Amino acid sequence: MISKSALIGQNVTVKEGVVVEDNVVIGDNCYLDYGCIIRKNVTLGADSYVGPQSILGEFCADFYENRANKTHPLIIGEKATIRSGAVIYGSTEIGVDFITGHHVTIRENTKIGNHSRIGTLGDIQGDCIIGNYVSAHSNVHIGKGTKIHDYVWVFPYTVFTNDSTPPSNELTPVEVEEYAVISTGAICLPGVHIGKRSLIGAGAVVLKDVPENAVVVGNPGKQICDTDKIKNHITGENVYPWPYHFKRGMPWQDTDYDVWLKENG
Amino acid sequence: MISKSALIGQNVTVKEGVVVEDNVVIGDNCYLDYGCIIRKNVTLGADSYVGPQSILGEFCADFYENRANKTHPLIIGEKATIRSGAVIYGSTEIGVDFITGHHVTIRENTKIGNHSRIGTLGDIQGDCIIGNYVSAHSNVHIGKGTKIHDYVWVFPYTVFTNDSTPPSNELTPVEVEEYAVISTGAICLPGVHIGKRSLIGAGAVVLKDVPENAVVVGNPGKQICDTDKIKNHITGENVYPWPYHFKRGMPWQDTDYDVWLKENG
Amino acid sequence: MISKSALIGQNVTVKEGVVVEDNVVIGDNCYLDYGCIIRKNVTLGADSYVGPQSILGEFCADFYENRANKTHPLIIGEKATIRSGAVIYGSTEIGVDFITGHHVTIRENTKIGNHSRIGTLGDIQGDCIIGNYVSAHSNVHIGKGTKIHDYVWVFPYTVFTNDSTPPSNELTPVEVEEYAVISTGAICLPGVHIGKRSLIGAGAVVLKDVPENAVVVGNPGKQICDTDKIKNHITGENVYPWPYHFKRGMPWQDTDYDVWLKENG
Numbered sequence: 001m002i003s004k005s006a007l008i009g010q011n012v013t014v015k016e017g018v019v020v021e022d023n024v025v026i027g028d029n030c031y032l033d034y035g036c037i038i039r040k041n042v043t044l045g046a047d048s049y050v051g052p053q054s055i056l057g058e059f060c061a062d063f064y065e066n067r068a069n070k071t072h073p074l075i076i077g078e079k080a081t082i083r084s085g086a087v088i089y090g091s092t093e094i095g096v097d098f099i100t101g102h103h104v105t106i107r108e109n110t111k112i113g114n115h116s117r118i119g120t121l122g123d124i125q126g127d128c129i130i131g132n133y134v135s136a137h138s139n140v141h142i143g144k145g146t147k148i149h150d151y152v153w154v155f156p157y158t159v160f161t162n163d164s165t166p167p168s169n170e171l172t173p174v175e176v177e178e179y180a181v182i183s184t185g186a187i188c189l190p191g192v193h194i195g196k197r198s199l200i201g202a203g204a205v206v207l208k209d210v211p212e213n214a215v216v217v218g219n220p221g222k223q224i225c226d227t228d229k230i231k232n233h234i235t236g237e238n239v240y241p242w243p244y245h246f247k248r249g250m251p252w253q254d255t256d257y258d259v260w261l262k263e264n265g
Numbered sequence: 266m267i268s269k270s271a272l273i274g275q276n277v278t279v280k281e282g283v284v285v286e287d288n289v290v291i292g293d294n295c296y297l298d299y300g301c302i303i304r305k306n307v308t309l310g311a312d313s314y315v316g317p318q319s320i321l322g323e324f325c326a327d328f329y330e331n332r333a334n335k336t337h338p339l340i341i342g343e344k345a346t347i348r349s350g351a352v353i354y355g356s357t358e359i360g361v362d363f364i365t366g367h368h369v370t371i372r373e374n375t376k377i378g379n380h381s382r383i384g385t386l387g388d389i390q391g392d393c394i395i396g397n398y399v400s401a402h403s404n405v406h407i408g409k410g411t412k413i414h415d416y417v418w419v420f421p422y423t424v425f426t427n428d429s430t431p432p433s434n435e436l437t438p439v440e441v442e443e444y445a446v447i448s449t450g451a452i453c454l455p456g457v458h459i460g461k462r463s464l465i466g467a468g469a470v471v472l473k474d475v476p477e478n479a480v481v482v483g484n485p486g487k488q489i490c491d492t493d494k495i496k497n498h499i500t501g502e503n504v505y506p507w508p509y510h511f512k513r514g515m516p517w518q519d520t521d522y523d524v525w526l527k528e529n530g
Numbered sequence: 531m532i533s534k535s536a537l538i539g540q541n542v543t544v545k546e547g548v549v550v551e552d553n554v555v556i557g558d559n560c561y562l563d564y565g566c567i568i569r570k571n572v573t574l575g576a577d578s579y580v581g582p583q584s585i586l587g588e589f590c591a592d593f594y595e596n597r598a599n600k601t602h603p604l605i606i607g608e609k610a611t612i613r614s615g616a617v618i619y620g621s622t623e624i625g626v627d628f629i630t631g632h633h634v635t636i637r638e639n640t641k642i643g644n645h646s647r648i649g650t651l652g653d654i655q656g657d658c659i660i661g662n663y664v665s666a667h668s669n670v671h672i673g674k675g676t677k678i679h680d681y682v683w684v685f686p687y688t689v690f691t692n693d694s695t696p697p698s699n700e701l702t703p704v705e706v707e708e709y710a711v712i713s714t715g716a717i718c719l720p721g722v723h724i725g726k727r728s729l730i731g732a733g734a735v736v737l738k739d740v741p742e743n744a745v746v747v748g749n750p751g752k753q754i755c756d757t758d759k760i761k762n763h764i765t766g767e768n769v770y771p772w773p774y775h776f777k778r779g780m781p782w783q784d785t786d787y788d789v790w791l792k793e794n795g
Contacts, residue, residue, distance in 0.1 A: 001281055013597070016531055016549060017565070019281060019299055031597055034549055034567050035282070035583075037299050037317055049594060052567055053300075053318055053583055055349055064314060064346055067278070067296055081594055084585055084617055085633070087349055087367050102617050102635050103350070105367050105385050120635050120653050123385050123403050123421075135697070138653050138671060141403060141421050153697050156653075156671050156689050157717075159421050161449050161467060165497060165504040167400070167418050167511045172498075184691045185717045185735075187422075187450045187468045191498075202691060203717045203735040203749050205450075205468040219468050219484045219749045232695060233702075233721075239695040246697045266546055284546060284564055300547070302564050302582055318565075318583055320614055329579060329611055332543070332561055352614055352632050368615070370632050370650050388650050388668050388686075406668060406686050424686055426714050426732060430762060430769040432665070432683050432776045437763075452687075452715045452733045456763075470715075470733040484733050484749045 006038075009046060021057075027078065040069050041090065045078035051102070054086040060108045072108065089126070101138060113150065115249070131178075133250060145173030151243070151250070152176050155184040155202075164190040177212075179241060197241050199227050213240075271303075274311060286322075292343065305334050306355065310343035316367070319351040325373045337373065354391070366403060378415065380514070396443075398515060410438030416508070416515070417441050420449040420467075429455040442477075444506060462506050464492050478505075536568075539576060551587075557608065570599050571620065575608035581632070584616040590638045602638065619656070631668060643680065645779070661708075663780060675703030681773070681780075682706050685714040685732075694720040707742075709771060727771050729757050743770075 002008065002020045009028035017035035020026065024038050027046030032038070036050045039057035050056065057074045072090025079096055082088070085103040094112040101120030106112075110124055113132035118124065121139040128142055131150035136142070140154050143162040148154070160174040172191035176182070180194050183202040188194065193209045200206055201217030210216050213226045227240035239245060247253040252260035267273065267285045274293035282300035285291070289303050292311030297303070301315045304322035315321065322339045337355025344361055347353070350368040359377040366385030371377075375389055378397035383389065386404040393407055396415035401407070405419050408427040413419070425439040437456035441447070445459050448467040453459065458474045465471055466482030475481050478491045492505035504510060512518040517525035532538065532550045539558035547565035550556070554568050557576030562568070566580045569587035580586065587604045602620025609626055612618070615633040624642040631650030636642075640654055643662035648654065651669040658672055661680035666672070670684050673692040678684070690704040702721035706712070710724050713732040718724065723739045730736055731747030740746050743756045757770035769775060777783040782790035 017282060017300075017547060035300060035318075035547075035565060049597075052585060053350075053565075055317060058349070067314075084588070085350060085368070085583075085615060103368050103386075103615070103633050121386060121633075121651060125403070138655070139404075139669075143421075155691070155696060156673075157422065157687065159449050161420070165495060165507075166420060166446055166448060167507055168504070169511065169513070170497075170499070181696055183696060184689050185450075185715075189467060202719060230695060232700075234700070239698070242695075242697055246699065248699070282547060282565075300565060300583075318615075320582060323614070332579075350615060350633070368633050368651075386651060390668070404669075408686075422687065424714050426685070430760060430772075431685060431711055431713060432772055433769070434776065434778070435762075435764070450715075454732060 015052075024057075033084070039090070041071055041073045043073065043075045045076055045080060045096065047078050048076065048080040048082070050080075050082050051084035051086065053084055054082050054088075056082070056088050058087050058089040060090050077114065083120075095132065107144075115251075119156070135249075143171075143173060145171050147173065147175040149176060149178045149180075151179045153181045153242075155182060155186075157185040158182050158188070159186075160188045161190050179243065180210075181240075181242065197227060199230065199240060280317075289322075298349070304355070306336055306338045308338065308340045310341055310345060310361065312343050313341065313345040313347070315345075315347045316349035316351065318349055319347050319353075321347070321353050323352050323354040325355050342379065348385075360397065372409075380516075384421070400514075408436075408438060410436050412438065412440040414441060414443045414445075416444045418446045418507075420447060420451075422450040423447050423453070424451075425453045426455050444508065445475075446505075446507065462492060464495065464505060545582075554587075563614070569620070571601055571603045573603065573605045575606055575610060575626065577608055578606065578610040578612070580610075580612045581614035581616065583614055584612050584618075586612070586618050588617050588619040590620050607644065613650075625662065637674075645781075649686070665779075673701075673703060675701050677703065677705045679706060679708045679710075681709045683711045683772075685712060685716075687715040688712050688718070689716075690718045691720050709773065710740075711770075711772065727757060729760065729770060 003022045005022045006020045006024040008026045013031040015034045018032045019037045021040045025043040029047045031049045034052040036054045042057040076094045077096035080098045083102045088106045089108040091108040095114035097115045099117040104122045106124040107126030110128045112130040116134040119138035124142045125144040127145045129147045136154040138156045141159040143160045146160040162171045162173040174188045176194040177196040179197040182200045185203045186200045188206045195212040198210045199215045204221040205219040206221045214223045243257040268287045270287045271285045271289040273291045278296040280299045283297045284302045286305045290308040294312045296314045299317040301319045307322040341359045342361035345363045348367045353371045354373040356373040360379035362380045364382040369387045371389045372391030375393045377395040381399040384403035389407045390409040392410045394412045401419040403421045406424040408425045411425040427436045427438040439453045441459040442461040444462040447465045450468045451465045453471045460477040463475045464480045469486040470484040471486040479488045508522040533552045535552045536550045536554040538556045543561040545564045548562045549567045551570045555573040559577045561579045564582040566584045572587040606624045607626035610628040613632045618636045619638040621638040625644035627645045629647040634652045636654045637656030640658045642660040646664040649668035654672045655674040657675045659677045666684040668686045671689040673690045676690040692701045692703040704718045706724040707726040709727040712730045715733045716730045718736045725742040728740045729745045734751040735749040736751040744753045773787040
């Protein structure tokens with residue numbers, strides 16, 4: 001069912017069972033796969049893919065008051081890849097080249113920059129600000145109000161919490177600075193500030209602020225060294241800051257990180 | 266496809282692709298969103314919302330023996346909000362004002378009281394008893410046979426286990442008493458009893474019974490104090506018992522907790 | 531929509547909204563439930579069940595280059611039970627009697643043996659080798675390249691990681707030997723080798739190789755004893771090796787483990 005008021009671009013593929021509601025704008029060359037649902041007031045950039053059964057422009061809380069879908073625009077930039085079963089709420093803005101895994105949830109009032117990725121089962125709780133080139137692997141939980149800066153990596157089963165005396169009405173979300181790496185299964189306690197280029201170890205419970213370049217491991221989390229002590233397990237060379245060694249999908253992938261930094265930093 | 270034997274109330278909204286099978290009862294003013302599936306023998310209370318692609322009355326194990334859906338009624342009370350992708354099995358009973366997030370699974374032989382909530386990706390394994398006003402945040406795993414009393418809070422990535430020598434045939438589930446708060450990423454080991462008004466810290470591995478009002482943290486979990494030692498990080502005032510400070514959605518929200526307790530306790 | 535080039539066996543049930551694309555082979559007595567999607571080049575063995583909204587033969591990465599579904603066959607053996615919302619990629623081979631929970635993801639280039647199970651929300655990241663009679667409970671994350679041998683048990687929220695200096699291009703996946711048991715919430719660090727019949731405790735962070743029959747617990751994980759020290763909490767008898775006490779669904783269920791071992795070991 002495609003609403004007559006929807007603006008559908010050139011060369012858009014629409015598979016069986018797709019729903020496109022009123023006041024939707026679909027850019028050129030988009031691909032709407034089987035049974036995806038695009039609710040009112042969604043703008044989807046050109047060259048985007050929406051997987052089966054995904055829901056764009058999901059109802060915000062006020063829908064349930066009287067079953068009326070108020071105006072909560074969702075804007076997604078060009079070249080998005082949204083895999084099956086993703087649910088992205090209204091009142092949300094996402095940049096270009098966005099990629100999700102399957103069964104992702106992104107709630108209202110979230111802003112996500114360009115070239116960012118949210119893996120399978122990721123759960124973004126709303127009111128979040130996520131920068132550019134942020135890579136969240138599978139099954140990451142980003143609590144309401146979390147702020148994640150550019151070039152941050154988040155690995156599976158990490159949780160960013162926000163309530164230091166639950167249940168309460170006072171949220172103190174986590175903030176993660178540029179280039180930080182949060183390993184698998186880390187729990188970041190409410191209000192902690194995770195410094196630039198820091199490294200949080202697998203399974204760490206982060207109780208307090210993490211300085212720039214620090215390595216924190218364990219439960220309770222303790223700072224054990226700086227990242228310049230972490231070596232490649234084969235070559236013995238320094239691994240961090242990681243942008244010198246990892247380029248795939250990054251803006252410096254066709255150049256040297258230092259060269260890129262001088263031109264863009 | 267709506268079965269002719271289904272009883273559909275007044276003023277029910279049925280969106281495209283909805284399936285309602287035989288012997289289903291849908292109360293007045295319900296809203297069945299795109300492509301939700303209501304299998305046989307489901308009774309859904311008035312004023313309820315069922316999100317896209319949700320499945321109510323999911324097959325129990327005996328279906329797979331010979332592909333016959335035996336009689337396993339699912340009864341859901343009035344004013345339910347069941348978000349997209351939820352799967353709720355037959356032989357289950359749920360009270361009024363039930364709310365779920367997305368992609369929730371609730372298996373057979375589970376009883377859930379009134380005003381309870383299961384967040385996105387929640388996974389309830391069956392044979393569970395869950396009380397009234399229980400709030401499970403996203404991605405909570407409630408093992409088979411777990412018993413959770415009224416007014417309990419459970420935060421993301423908490424797991425209630427049930428097998429102390431896996432794999433075995435002897436399940437010893439967890440029991441959680443009223444007003445307890447289980448923080449993010451806690452693992453409750455098989456058979457532990459979590460006392461009234463206790464507080465389990467983030468990432469705690471709870472190995473043994475937790476007394477009333479106790480605070481347990483760490484891996485292995487240790488009792489470090491009572492909840493009266495936990496203060497608001499801004500005001501310095503006592504935070505627990507939490508009902509004195511948190512009222513949203515609770516039955517004492519328009520009164521004082523002590524007044525309510527005297528009248529209802 | 532059933533493609534005319536699909537080969538559908540005898541006595542196949544096809545519910546409303548099912549999609550079967552070109553070059554698909556469906557064996558006799560299969561049951562394709564509401565709205566499941568079987569993409570090109572899938573072969574599904576006889577007597578299998580595919581739940582609502584499941585996707586078989588999901589696109590591999592090369593689809594997104596030019597929106598062409600290249601040839602990536604998915605082969606699933608007889609008697610599969612694939613519950614709703616599962617997504618299984620192309621270039622994958624799965625043996626007989628495979629069972630999944632809901633909302634499972636299995637990515638490309640994975641091989642799974644016979645009689646194995648992946649529980650609800652399981653996330654297998656591709657390039658994995660999983661043996662026979664492997665039981666993964668709900669919400670297990672199996673990182674790219676992980677190798678799991680026969681008769682292994684994996685409990686909820688366990689993560690097998692693969693990158694020791696993230697982000698990097700050098701994956702060192704985990705390998706788990708026969709009969710090992712990995713309890714709830716364990717994190718297995720990159721490259722660790724988990725020995726035969728070992729037992730990893732709930733919430734353990736496994737940093738180094740685990741010897742045969744060892745018990746490892748805690749964060750950081752430490753070997754505390756051998757499995758012969760673990761007793762049944764009621765009878766006081768030895769529990770491990772578990773095949774002597776647990777037979778359900780195992781090939782020795784109608785005989786004695788030692789007898790079976792002599793004939794098959």
